[in-house]
Amino acid sequence: MALDEGLLFASDSRTNAGVDHVSTFSKMAVFETPGERAIVLLNSGNLATTQAVVSTLRQALHSERPNLMSAATMFDVATLVGDAVRQVIHHHSSSQLAQSGVDFSCNFLVGGQIAGDAPRLFLVYAEGNFIESSPDTPYFQIGESKYGKPIIDRVIRPSTPVDEAIKCALVSFDSTIKSNLSVGLPIDLAFVRRNECRVGLRHRIEPEDAYFGSIRRAWGQGLRKVFNELPDPEWLGAGREQGGRP
Amino acid sequence: MALDEGLLFASDSRTNAGVDHVSTFSKMAVFETPGERAIVLLNSGNLATTQAVVSTLRQALHSERPNLMSAATMFDVATLVGDAVRQVIHHHSSSQLAQSGVDFSCNFLVGGQIAGDAPRLFLVYAEGNFIESSPDTPYFQIGESKYGKPIIDRVIRPSTPVDEAIKCALVSFDSTIKSNLSVGLPIDLAFVRRNECRVGLRHRIEPEDAYFGSIRRAWGQGLRKVFNELPDPEWLGAGREQGGRP
Known part of the structure; x- marks a missing residue:
């Protein structure tokens, strides 16, 4: 989410290769020189691809080549992530394994701020191209996004x-977790406050987290309360009469 | 929804062949001999396919062949719908047009009650096979189902x-309509009260419907209220301190 106050990132940690192969992996990667730059990557899609992309980007830090810690702007950072995505998917797809019908694709959210540049948020596609958030659309979702989209x-x-x-x-994750097995705790949160160029908040919500529990309870009970107070349809009475019931 | 009180059906009316070709078609078809049987079909997917399936089923009513008004049980009704789906999709897919990459598939919800049988609800797949609801899973959704699933x-x-x-x-449709262009008013509702074997309520919600408007407002405002009353995260203060703000 690209807010006036800064950039907020949230990711779950559930990965699966079929319902009988469910694991926990963080989908958040942070690249930071506090005060100079703070970059957060979230990913969805094929785990081997996303891990290879993050490893590729980390390895490049120790090279002379352009990398996330040397890039001059967030646009350049998004370009580097897109290039890495394209390179990894091309590498995997060109192997014989690609015949197996495996989906190697992935998406990345790339956001952060480099001193002198504004905070910026990008959604990188599996093709390596990307779009940037705007005041009209100040957030992006990747992965299993539909269940949790209405509240956002x-x-x-x-x-x-x-x-x-x-x-x-x-609340958005709660709705998704309730309706879909492929999303699960822990949830990683990170916040990059505008013009601080550092990850000011980093917090992990574990399954037994008391605060998340209280949010879930309050939200569930509140929804039920609002729901119970919704006006009744007048025409239902007519339906009941038609149906022969008083 | 398969309720103790009876079967409730709801469908939107938005169809599209791309965002530049959006139309309004009811997705609900009713087959009824009041007091003896009431059958409701909802559909999603390729409009040409679903219209052909409903037309095929209607035409069969005037023949000697087994049809929806002569079927002895709701299981037989679901089988007839599945057979029609399979036949239509096979017919369309075997033509040269099938090369164009068009998706001819569809889903049907088939529910109702025939005197002497219980109310039953089925989800028919594009392959013509089907599943039945149960007390554990008393509802089915087809089409653009994810946005509206959490509240259900x-x-x-x-x-x-x-x-x-x-x-x-x-409320479920409201969430979906808010987040997705492919779902829109009017909404058709039908209710088959248990053991009445008739459609006791049939109601269409038009875009200017005052009741739906009041539901949308009350729900939106109620959600905001519940949302505003959710407890604040304690660890956010820590994040703010780290970030250098009081």
């Missing part, structure tokens, strides 16, 4: 305060 | 009263 659509604007945005992200 | 998962049980189930269906 309702709440998130650039002016949304970060504490509200965090609650929105948690 | 939270609310719908077999014991849910029909007025509550109607509100849940409308």
Whole structure:
């Protein structure tokens, strides 16, 4: 989420290769020189691909080649991530294994701030190209995004305060976790406050997290309460009469 | 939704062949001899396929062949729908047009009650096979189902009263309509009360519907209220301190 206050990132940790092969891997990677640059990557899709992309980007840090710690702008950072994605997928797809029908694709969210540049947020596609958030669309989702999208659509604007945005992200994950096995705890959160160029907050929500538990309870009970208070349809009475019931 | 009170059906009316070709078609078809049988079909997927399936089933009513009005059980009804689906898709796929990469597939929800049988609800796949609802999973969705699933998962049980189930269906559609262009008003509702074997309620919600408007407003405002009352994360203060803000 690209907020006026800064960039908020949230990712779950569930990966699966079929329902009988479910594991926990963080989908968040941080590249940071506090005060100079803070870059956060979130990923979805094929785990081998996303791990290879992050490893490729980390290895490049120790080289003379352009890398995430030397890039001059966030646009250049997104380009580097896109290039790495394209390179890894090309490498994997060109092997004989590609015949097996495996989907090697992935998506990345790339956001952060480099001193002198504004905070920026990008969504990188499996093809290596990318789009950038804007005040009209201040957030991106990747992966299993539909279940949790309505609440984000309702709440998130650039002016949304970060504490509200965090609650929105948690409620969104709660909805997704309730309806889909492929998303699960822990949830990783990171916040890069505008113009600080550092990860000011990094927090992991474990399955037994008391705060997340209280959010889930309050949200579930609150929804039920709002739901119970919704007005009744007048025409239902007519239906009941038609149906022969008083 | 297969409720203790009876079967509730809801469908939107948006169809599209790309975002520049959006139209309104009801996705609900009713076959009824009041008091003897009431059968409701909802569909999703390729419009040419679903229209052909419904036309095939209607044409068969005037023949000696087994049809929806002569079938002895709802299982037989679901079998007839599945056979029609399979036949239509096979017919379309075997033509040269199938080379164009068009997706001819569709899904049907088939529910109702025939006197002497219980109310039953089936989900028919494009392959013509089908599954039946149960007390553990008392509802099915087809089409663009993910956005609106969380609220149904939270609310719908077999014991849910029909007025509550109607509100849940409308709230679910509201979430989907907010987040996805491919779903839109009007919404068709039908209710087959248990052991009445007739469509006791049939109601269409048009875009200017005042009741749906009041539900949308009450739900949106209620959500915001519940959201605003969620507890704040304690660890956010720590993040703020780290970030150098009081």
